[in-house]
Amino acid sequence: MAAPTVAAAPTAAPVRTPGYYVRRRLLRNQPAMAGALFIALCALVAILGYLVLPDSTPDANNSLVQLQKQPPGFRATILRLAMPDSAGEEAGNLGRRWLGGSPAQFAEVPIGGWHVVGDTLVAQPFQAPGALPEAERRYALSQVTGHAGPAAALRAEIEQNHLVQRTYWLGTDKAGRDELSRLLLGTRISLGIGLVAVLISLAIGVAVGAIAGYAGGWLDSLLLGVMTVVWSIPGIMLVIAISLAFGSKGVWTSFVAVGLTMWVDVARVVRGQLLSLREKTFVEAGRVLGLPTSRLLVRHLLPNLLGPLIVIATSNFAAAILLEAGLSFLGLGVQPPAPSWGLMVNEGFQLLGTQAGLWLTLLPGAAISLLVLSFNLLGNGLRDAYDPKTPLQ
Structure with a gap:
């Protein structure tokens, strides 16, 4: 004779705290979660601050007046002139840079073209539409790099480190800032x-x-x-x-x-x-x-x-x-x-x-x-x- 089967006792429903239902309602609210995601993204940008900015100078205040009021997506060639080493040392402090930015390590000059004559770099100034033409500018190669050396080596260093193509993805303001x-x-x-x-x-x-x-x-x-x-x-x-x-x-x-x-x-x-x-x-x-x-x-x-x-x-x-x-x-x-x-x-x-x-x-x-x-x-x-x-x- 077969043994009688015993029905399994029903399992008790798990005890849920009020906070569980609050989280569940919130997570299923798509507009609220979209807002929370955008706030989290803004908070991340705010926390990282200068570490993720194209212009990490204090207050993002690197002003190039020649490039003022340029449209989004504008590209420019920038000639970077060497500055004293003290600026670079101060910029190397990561904590200071994160909190207040780092001072500019170069003096920047927008140019429209350039060529080298002997030990001199001849630069054509950037020409905005409608602006008056400016005379070309001449810089000693050692003035651009900040140190002396053979002209060929200085030219190679300038091409590698002192001439940059910069894109202003959202354009520039009236002071030429990014x-x-x-x-x-x-x-x-x-x-x-x-x-x-x-x-x-x-x-x-x-x-x-x-x-x-x-x-x-x-x-x-x-x-x-x-x-x-x-x-x-x-x-x-x-x-x-x-x-x-x-x-x-x-x-x-x-x-x-x-x-x-x-x-x-x-x-x-x-x-x-x-x-x-x-x-x-x-x-x-x-x-x-x-x-x-x-x-x-x-x-x-x-x-x-x-x-x-x-x-x-x-x-x-x-x-x-x-x-x-x-x-x-x-x-x-x-x-x-x-x-x-x-x-x-x-x-x-x-x-x-x-x-x-x-x-x-x-x-x-x-x-x-x-x-x-x-x-x-x-x-x-x-x-x-x-x-x-x-x-x-």
């Missing part, structure tokens, strides 16, 4: 201002909102009044006031000023959430157990605000980039020669009506739009991901 390098370096300023602004706004907003929402009473009314007053003042006016208070304009002043104008949104969200959370059972249990208020806030209440804070941080990131671009466009933010996208739009705007003005305005404008759009798409995706009612698809 537009691609300045556009890439501008990501460091835009993302840097966004990051500092978000950190400052979170630090101030969470502190003020938590005190107002948890304490309640007259303190809540007082802090809410302060938020309302600050919120009613235009952000640009606040930045101007803060810049006047610091007595300067520049990158770091813009970082701090933009951050100090964006904490009210965070504070209002935190206050509203805590007004509802403080009446929950787990908060009452913590009070009965004698937990200090600081521990209740830090360990039990604020972690419940992680989702809304992440969403508002991405929104503030986009708003900070737009505010900085607007301030730089008006001349109140980052100052030349730093390559701020808003400042680059202003430079192109001044040339509108000319052939160069079109791309010098559109390129930084498109960069601002794409980065802000990416943060908005990511913010919308995070909002949906933290909403339990959003289907998992």
Whole structure:
């Protein structure tokens, strides 16, 4: 007689944390992931900075006036004249180059042609369309290389190291600087201002909102009044006031000023959430157990605000980039020669009506739009991901 078969016990469904479902919803949101990918690419460019730029001089400010306002894809022949060895030694410091760029190791001269006569290099200057003709220039071979030697050896060295073909993939601006390098370096300023602004706004907003929402009473009314007053003042006016208070304009002043104008949104969200959370059972249990208020806030209440804070941080990131671009466009933010996208739009705007003005305005404008759009798409995706009612698809 066959032994009776025993049905296998059903396996229990794996226990999933809320974070698992948040990640799953976010990863299936294609627009949000596209935005996150573009932000990650911009962040990588910002981190590498000068190490990946065609023009690695400080602020990508290598200006060749003869090549000003050239179109995208323009190619030029550059004669590089030797400079003192001290510049090359300073450029060899990798950490310094990554952080602030490296000084030019050569004096560069755009040329249209060249030939050697004895121990002299005769160069025809680069001739832009419509420009007045210039007389040819003569350089001793030793002046170009920086050292003496036989003429044949010096000529070979010049052909190998001192004559380069350079392509300006996005053209040049009105000062003859490489537009691609300045556009890439501008990501460091835009993302840097966004990051500092978000950190400052979170630090101030969470502190003020938590005190107002948890304490309640007259303190809540007082802090809410302060938020309302600050919120009613235009952000640009606040930045101007803060810049006047610091007595300067520049990158770091813009970082701090933009951050100090964006904490009210965070504070209002935190206050509203805590007004509802403080009446929950787990908060009452913590009070009965004698937990200090600081521990209740830090360990039990604020972690419940992680989702809304992440969403508002991405929104503030986009708003900070737009505010900085607007301030730089008006001349109140980052100052030349730093390559701020808003400042680059202003430079192109001044040339509108000319052939160069079109791309010098559109390129930084498109960069601002794409980065802000990416943060908005990511913010919308995070909002949906933290909403339990959003289907998992």
